Amino acid sequence: MSKFVNEFMEGVTARNPGEKEFHQAVHEVVESLVPVLDRHPEFRKAKILERIVEPERVVMFRVPWMDDKGEIHVNRGMRVEFNSAIGPYKGGLRFHPSVNLGIIKFLGFEQIFKNALTTLPMGGGKGGSDFDPKGKSDNEVMRFCQSFMNELHRHIGEYIDVPAGDIGVGGREIGFMFGQYKRLTRKFEGVLTGKGVNWGGSLIRPEATGYGQVYFAEEMLKTRGKSMKGMRCVVSGSGNVAQYAAEKCLQLGARVVTFSDSTGFVVDEEGITPEKLTFVMDLKNNRRGRMKEYLSKYPKAHYQDIDLRADHNPLWQVKCDVALPCATQNEINEIDASNLVKNGCICVSEGANMPTTPAGVEVFLESKILYGPGKAANAGGVATSGLEMSQNALRMAWSREEVDQKLHRIMINIHQACKETAEAYGTPGNYVNGANIAGFLKVANAMMDQGLV
Secondary structure: OHHHHHHHHHHHHHHOOOOHHHHHHHHHHHHHOHHHHHHOHHHHHOOHHHHHOOOOEEEEEEEEEEOOOOOEEEEEEEEEEEEOOOOOEEEEEEEOOOOOHHHHHHHHHHHHHHHHHOOOOOEEEEEEEOOOOOOOOHHHHHHHHHHHHHHHOOOOEOOOEEEEOEOOEOHHHHHHHHHHHHHHHOOOOOOOOOOOHHHOOOOOOOOHHHHHHHHHHHHHHHOOOOOOOOOEEEEOOOOHHHHHHHHHHHHOOOEEOEEEOOOEEEEOOOOOOHHHHHHHHHHHHHOOOOHHHHHHHOOOOEEEEOOOOOOOOHHHHOOOOEEEOOOOOOOEOHHHHHHHHHOOOOEEEOOOOOOEOHHHHHHHHHHOOEEEOHHHHOOHHHHHHHHHHHHHHHOOOOOHHHHHHHHHHHHHHHHHHHHHHHHHOOOOOOHHHHHHHHHHHHHHHHHHHOOOO
């Protein structure tokens, strides 16, 4: 079967040249599926794997917009609708200069299995643009979002494709895009998730990815008779996911000591208190400042710049029990993973998508620490998007407690599915295999039922 994996990846690489993040995501899944394909030769005969790595549809378009000075800019927009076997395409929109087709395809591919793990009827998709909202005025962001939706609206709908937010796309951007969608289609429907609670959004949706990530960590720790209470946690990032992961850590009695952004990180040995977290939320969400400014309010903390050219990130040398990567893909490499293990980390739960390189994942698996991959650990965000879709369809709004309870139950179920599937396929404790196999089986069986489409 290793020969099969190698030959399969050669084909994927040849058909998708230069898309290294996509190749990485596919390779991880294919390796996990070796025992599945052994047990289910019907999947190989039906070419399920070959079909699942090929998007059902890729849409790419130009996005012209005008800045406040009257200068015209042109960005590229895209939407990859990957797989709709178990429901309408579902996945976020990312606005960031690094966005390219390979990154969107890797994210969309991951989304197939992540969505399947939630048990909700959602297929996999992803989209975005190389537009950078940082430093732009609200009016500039609005003009871009409206231009972006001028094309995207032709390809989405509540029963077709339901985008959400991701890096660079928060409540402001969702609001602008929804307004333009409604203007163009004359429909008020649940076509985007992450909406404002006053116009169809769900309570807990902003918190969901970070909350779910910590719930998953708590479930992993329970398998070893531990809990989040008293755990020292290192969090990367300082955006939506990191903020609410920190909030849930505090609620469960853990101590958070770090936040970071693209230029550096803060270490606060006294711990991030609710008051300090409120400061970070205002700094990042409203003032759109840098983490270095944390020291102006809390001078006892330590700040360190990050050199992106270095072979490791010193953030991951900070001593911790639990690591919560919440920034971006491939932020933990082999050296970083080794530093975490060496310094006593016993649990890694991923809030970002694919934040650990393959070599880093190997370090975690070989060391037998608890390692929750993003497609399982950060599925709380899309799960709550699914709950928002349900509320929209029912024309109802559930209470904060109801949504949080449903989210918690979903994360418990995802953990259980990953754990039991890993055991059933001979790799107990390997949440990577458990998540990949459990997600794949649901989608593959649906594809078999629906014929050659």
